[in-house]
Each structure stands twice: as C-alpha cells, then as structure tokens.
Amino acid sequence: MTQTRNVGAELPSQQFENVVIRFAGDSGDGMQITGSQFTHTAALLGNDLATFPDFPAEIRAPAGTQPGVSGFQVRFSSSDIHTPGDRPDVLVAMNPAALIVNIKDLAPGGIVIVNTGQFAERDVAKAGLKSNPMTDGTLSGYRKIEIDINDRVKRALEGSPLSPKDVQRCKNFYTLGLMYWLYSRPLEPTIAWLKDKFGKKPELADANIKALTAGFNAGDIQELFQARYEVAPCTTMVPGTYRNITGNEAVAIGLVAGAELANLKVFIGSYPITPATSILEQLASYKHYGVVSFQAEDEIAAICSAIGGSYSGYLGVTTTSGPGMALKTEAMGLAVSLELPLVIVDVQRGGPSTGLPTKTEQADLLQAIFGRNSEAPIPVIAASTPSDAFDCAVEACRIAVQYMTPVILLSDGYIANGAEPWRLPDVDKLPRFPAKFTTVAPEGGFLPYARDEKRARPWVKPGTPGLEHRIGGLEKAHLTGHISYDPENHDFMVRMRAAKVAGVRDSIPTPAVVGDKQGDLLVVGWGSTYGSIASAVEIARGKGQRVSRMHLRHVWPLPAGLDEIFASYKAILIPEMNLGQLARVLRSEYQRHEFISYSKVQGLPFKTFELNDKIDAILAR
Amino acid sequence: MAETQALTKKDLKSDQDVRWCPGCGDYSILNSAQGVLAGLGIPRHQMVFVSGIGCSSRFPYYMNTYGMHSIHGRAPAFATGIKLANPELTVWLVTGDGDGLSIGGNHMAHILRRNVDVKILLFNNEIYGLTKGQYSPTSRTGLKTKTSPMGSVDRPFNPVSFALGCGATFVARTIDTHLKHMEATLAAAAAHKGSALVEIYQNCVIFNDGTFDSIADKTLRDDKTIDLEPGKPLVFGKGRDKGLKVEGFDVRMVPAESADVWRADTRSAGPAFVMSQLDSDPTMPRPIGVFRSVAAPIFNEGVQAQVRDAVAKKGAGKLRDLFYTGDMWDVR
Secondary structure, eight states: OOGGGGGGTSSEEEESSEEEEEEEGGGGTHHHHHHHHHHHHHHHHOOEEEEEEOOOOOOOOOOGGGGGEEEEEEEESSSSOOOOOOOOOOESSSHHHHHHHHHHOOOTOOOEEEGGGGHHHHHHHTTTOOOOOTTTTTTTTTTEEEOOOOHHHHHHTTSSOOOHHHHTHHHHHHHHHHHHHHHOOOOHHHHHHHHHHHHOOOHHHHHHHHHHHHHHHHHHHHOSSSSSEEEEOOOSSSSSEEEEEEEEHHHHHHHHHHHHTOOOEEEEEEOOOOHHHHHHHHHHGGGGGOOOOOOOSSSHHHHHHHHHHTTTTSSSEEOOOOOHHHHHHHHHHHHHHOOEEEEEEEEEEESTTTTTSSSSSOHHHHHHHOSSSSSSOOOOOOOSSSTTHHHHHHHHHHHHHHHHHHEEEEEHHHHHHEHHHHEEOOOSSOOOOOOOBOOOTTOOOOOBBBOOOSSSOOOOOOOOOOOEEEEEOOBBBBOOOOBBHHHHHOOOOHHHHHHHHHGGGGSOOOOOOSSSSEEEEEEEEGGHHHHHHHEEEEEHTTTTTEEEEEEEHHHEOOOOTTTHHHHHEEEEEESSSSSSSSHHHHHHOTTOOOOOEEEEEEOOOHHHHHHHHHHHHHHOO | GGGGGGOOOOOOOSOOOSSOOTTHHHHHHHHHHHHHHHHHTOGGGGEEEEEEESSSGGGGBSSSEEEEOOOTTTTHHHHHHHHOTTTTTEEEEEHHHHHHIIITHHHHHHHHHTTTSSSEEEEEEBBTTTTSOOOOOTTTOOOOTTTTTTTTOOOOOOOOHHHTTTSSEEEEEETTTTTHHHHHHHHHHSSSSSSSEEEEEEOOOSSSTTTTTHHTTTTTHHHEEEOOOOOOOOOOSSSSSSEEETTTTEEEEEGGGGOBBBSSSSSHHHHHHHHHGGOOOTTOOEEEEEEEEEOOOOHHHHHHHHHHHHHHHOSOHHHHHHHHSEEEEEEE
C-alpha cells in the first residue's frame, strides 16, 4: 500500500454492499481508461463487478458537445451481481455536456463530482445549454462536489516537462485517484499499469502517477467528503482463480481454445467493424498459438477466406456485426452447401443499416437463423455475459467441427465491451472434440458426401494423396458429391442438411430453470438480457412472486424439453432488445403456448426495475 | 503411388463430362492447362483449382485435382485463404471477365496487390455467357446485347491495364486458338513466384462469336499481334519486318531492326502500361505475351513467416498461458 493509504483515516468509514460509479467526459478525456482502471483494481480487491462502457461512434466528436460524451459505468460489489446497475450512485462529470447527458440516470441523493474547471460560459454554450447546470437547479437533490480539476492538475504537475496541453490530459488520473480515496482503494495496480504502459515515455508515466496521487491526497486534504466508503470483497463467488474479461476478449480466447480442443489452429479472416474489431485485433496477437489472421478487403472476402482456411484444414473463423453479416450471407450459404466447419461471430449492434454502431441491440437473431436464400440451416448460439462468451466460443467450435457446419455465435455490444470476473478454466477439464481428417479412402472408395452418425461428411485436406475431389455451391449428388440437378436428389439433400443441423439438438442439454419448476411466470431470455433478467427474477422471488427464469444458449436448433417447461407456467415473458425476435421464433415452434414479448430498442440494456415493473404488471392481470 | 511418376495430361482429366458449348474456347484452355500442369512435376493432390461463377468457373470440375467452385466473384478470397492455410498447395484460380472484373473486381485488385502465390486465368470473352448474352465490363462500347439493345454505353475495362494498376507482379495475355503461345504463357505464369494474371482471349461461339477474329484469326495473327517476349526484340509481321519502340509515354511502329528489346521487369510498370493501351488503336498490333514479370515479396510467405517468428520468439502458445495471464486473483 502507498503511504497515502492511511492518511485521513480519521474520517468515518461506511460499508456498502455495492456501488455504481459512472465516469463521464469528453471522448478525448480518457474516461474509458479511467473506468477500466477502476474496474481492474476492484477485481484485484476481490469484488464481483460488471461494467458498461457507453461511447459515441465518432472517435472525437467536437470537444465539449453532447454527442462527444463518453461514459463508463462500473458496479462493484461484495455480493454476487448480474448487471452494471440501473442507476449510478456516483457520477463524475468532466464537463457540462457529460453532466447533462448523464445526470438523469443518477440515483436520487447520489453524489455528483463536477470538474468546475470546465464550466465556464463557453463550456456551457458548447454543450448547447442556455443556462449553467451548476446553478440552474439541475443538481438539486444530489450531493454536489465541486473541484477545479483543470487547476488541480496544473498545480500538481508544476515543473513537469510536459506541455500545458499534455498536463491537462492527466485529468482523468487525478479523478481516478480521488475515487480511489473515496472508496478506499490502493493505487499500486494503476501505478504498475502506468509504468508498463509508458515504459518508453517515463515522463508520461511520472506525470500520470503524480496526478493520480494528487487526486488521492486531495480526498484527505480538501475536506470534500464527510466519509469514506468501503466495499468488501465478494464472498459468494465460486472458489477459483479469476481475471477480469470483456466479451470480445473471451471470444478471442475461446476461439483459440476451441480450435485447440479440436486439434486445429485458427484461421481468422475478418474485416474491421464496430463493435467486433477487437476480436480480430486480439487474434492477430496470438500468432504464437499458430493463429493465421487475415484482414481482408471486405466482409465478403473475410468469410470467403475463412472458408478457404477451413477447406485447407484450419478452423475458419470470421467476426463481424450486423451490416457485415448481411454481406456475408451468400458465403454462409456456400458453407452450408460445402459442409465445412466455420465459426461466424456476430457482435450485434443497433440497426437497421449503419444504425447505432457503438450501442447494443439483440438485432440479428432472425438474420442469423433465417437470413439466407433457400433452405440454409445454421446452428446459432448466443453468449449471455462476457465470461459466458468463452464457453460459447468453445461450444461453437465443437458444433462446427463435429457436424461439419458453419455455426453462428451471437454476442452484442453490451457483452463485447462489458467486463466481469472470469473464473479461469482448468485446461484438463475442458471438453475435447478432435477433428477427424480422412486421409485414406475407405473400402469401396472415397465418397466426399458420405455421412457419419451425426450426418457429418468427411473432412479431407487438399494435399491428401488419392482423395482428390471437387466441391462447390451447385447441388451435389448424395454420397459422390458430383453436380446433380436430379429433383429427388435435391429434395433428399435439402432434408439431409436440415436433419443434420436439427440433430445438433441431440448434443445439447435442456436449459436449467432457475426458480420453481412450475409457477405463475417464466421469464425466458437469450443473450445479454441475462443479467437484467437474473436480477429482476431474484428481486421478484424475494417479494414472494412465483417467478422463474430460463436462459437459452442454443437458439437454433432449440434444445429438447422446452415444450414441457413452457407448459408448467401460467405465463411466459420474453424480454428482448428488439421487437420480439425470439418470441416470434418460439410462437412458430411452440404454437400451443402464449409468449408475452417485452421490447426495448434504445441501444441500452434493460434496467432491472423495468423488468420488475413488467413482471408486476403481468402478475396483476 | 502414381503421383511419384510424371503426370500425363490424361491424369489430370476428371471423370466428369465437360459441359461447355461445342466449339467453345474453354476446351482448348482446359487442354492446355492440363498439359502445362502435368509437366510441372507437382503431384496432382497438391493442386487446387478455385473458381467463382460463370462458364469458365466450371473448370475445377474437369480437373482431377482438388477443387472448389465457389460463389460469384469471390474466388480470389477463397484462394487466398486456401494458400495462407497451406502454402504447400499449388493454387490456380479460374475466372472470367464478369466474375473477375465486375462482381469480383475488388477481390481481383487485392489478390494482385498482395501478391498471393496464386495463378489466375482470366477467360475474357467480352460477354456474359452463362446468363445468356449480356454485355460485360470488357464488352466494347456499342455492343448490342439483350440488356443493351441500342448498344452498350459502358466504356470497357482493359484487364491488363487494370492488373498493372493493381501492382500485379506478373501480367500476360494469350489467345485460346493460339495453342503454342497459350502453353508457353501458362508455363511462364506457373514458373512465376507470386500472383500471376493471364488474360486469355476466349471466343464465345454462342453470344459473341468472332469478337477476336480481327486479331486472332490464323491468317491475320502474325500481322495483328505482337508477342512480348522478355529479352527478345519487339518484332512482328509475317515477314518479321516490323517492330515497336517505346518512346516516352507511347509506342511507335518502327522497322524491325530499330525495335526495342522487350523488358518486363523495368522499375516502372510504365512500358507495360503503354503497351497495354495499344488495344484502342486498330492500326497497331495487339500485344500478347508477358507484359510484366517482377519479383516481389509473396504475401503468403510473409504471413507464415510471422507465425513462425512469433512461435520462435514466444514459444508455441499453451492454453494454460492463454487463460492464466494478466492480473489474477484467487477466491477461496
């Protein structure tokens, strides 16, 4: 611990079970770094945590304007949590725009820390405001802490070799230091991070460490607060070794792991697209794992190169978001026809078209399941949290390799950028599903479209002597794979491909119901609504409501046993961040049940209270 | 195994009936390619033919090698993936003027500029054949087709100029009816390290019959074409009496004895480019042969070298290290 750790200890210390902080500033203010550093430290202290970064699509919108506001919400807790929280307890606002965009979310009586150095008349005008929110009543009902961070940082870094502009860029670490003081956190992890990050520029490391420490010390010296707070380590977490992970990191790691569990290497062909890009970036850094990464000229070339990689014997992977999925559609159909393994990761974002690139939405379920010409079934699985994205990536690899099929893995912007503790898996306990390459012709001759017990065809790498054959997108004759226009054969092959994908159901479990085996209401979810649903159902059950929940990882084909589960509840609620795409699928698959769709399409996750309000309304019917 | 012996043309014929129209130029290209490939000393299981969509793209089905008939225009992307994942393979790509320059123009540009070690045969018949006769991106302005009943208004692509502009390291042109020349050109492409584009003038007997007759006809060929042979004088004509000279940004006809010696490896692709632009001048011979052939870093080798270097530097990655890294903490 630093020597600053115990200064000011005479202030009373209050224990909290969990706290939600939102850092908000200009896109250039470094709020994402501030938030992720706070998260990092909370993780090391053993808190359970969840984060929600929320930033604009523009890299640097005009400074000080509302569209340029970037936010990072982190919730850290001494108990098990599922969401980054409905309402921040503390809002850090670096300028008027950040304040006005975020203040409406702050919990009543919450703390708002305002950088008054950025609240001159021209700053207020830049934010498009007619009056200064510091004085016009906007902040009534909140605990307002005013600090001129611009000036504080300037003083703290007097004599620094940095230019005045660069000095001001250390503001975020001053802010972070202040929050570390308020929540009784150590500075060491961030100091170590800064030293590592700016290893080649020690003057930058030094300046930021000074700003961080000055912020921390300000808590003692300035009498800004009446108390300090503590959030004890979470004791309900499953024992094990943890690290903090975002959804995109988990997908990248899961794909490398999935390939290795199949005795394969990853070939990733991708094209940068928000919010999926960092998966490609991360896999490009895993070359020592044998990963071949190819940044293609477009989305189409990306998936086509990945199919080529699979044909050559790698595990082909492509990563994208909704607009890229649309472009990859034709090639997905080819992959269905070629019957080669392929993992397509769709990190969903708001649509249609370019839509809301940095905002989350469960936009593409129907596109994933049905969005191809003709009968082109593809298994679809959906990650529910950042750490679940690891397991889902491994599962996608398993299905792709065992069934010789493309598989779509759905994530979304909320999972991709959000972080939570990940309990590190025991390598030896992970499932293995080694790929079986055919290397010699079986008795009776080699048939490229013969099938095994899973209806998967043989995988033959070019370069294998004696098994030369041709594959393509024209309909193939059963067994031989030769071009065939025969009507009966086409009917047979269409049904065969459908049966193969439907057969994936035999390898997946019926999802667990959390709560009672029967009751008044079952809340069914898929994807990133998991946290909100889990929290809401916990609250409902705490109130004595007979509510249970079930989350679908495999959204196509649907697992066995759902019909019986649905029959055990008086009502079924499906909250989705779309206009009811899963509800539509379930209505067509399970026609004897009624499904109540609850939609929100704001580019934001459900708040727990919104779901509880809906649950209350249904139960009151 | 038969692969240890030299291949014959017959070894490379698949068991599938060839289904191009009788008289189609594709037959002679298939035949020449089989001949050239049989002579490369490469076992056929190491060969992969990749194609897109169109008449030409049926080609892989007729080769007794590995093959993939993919989707329209995207063959370069599949070929790139195949070659990156297994650089040992000999990868050939078959495409047409529509597949390679219209719907797939983007991918063609990128495979050429990256210099992926793939040999590309671009069958140019200046028409869409498989969809039954619409103008293509290489159709001449004014061509009347079903979708251009009053004549095409489009200005055509010049495939050689296009490839040179993309930074292609090997660009050549040949003619389907000129068998000897075609085989020599395909052999030169096969020998090139890196991407090689061969434009093949190919006659579509059904929808654009005779479009290349004015230069490709056997009685006219000597006077109407000039073979660009690196290291040889730019001489043409029945009597080998005429020649070409590159002057500044243009080409001039000169007596044979004043002709330039052709170089396909100049620092600038300029000479090859001005040569490719002769197409628009009916008084000049049409250049065929090797426009450009230069050595450059090969994409697939660079990608694989990075993987090797990373393994050498960091050691082959272990799963446990992938998980157990960064800041961790234990919950007991």
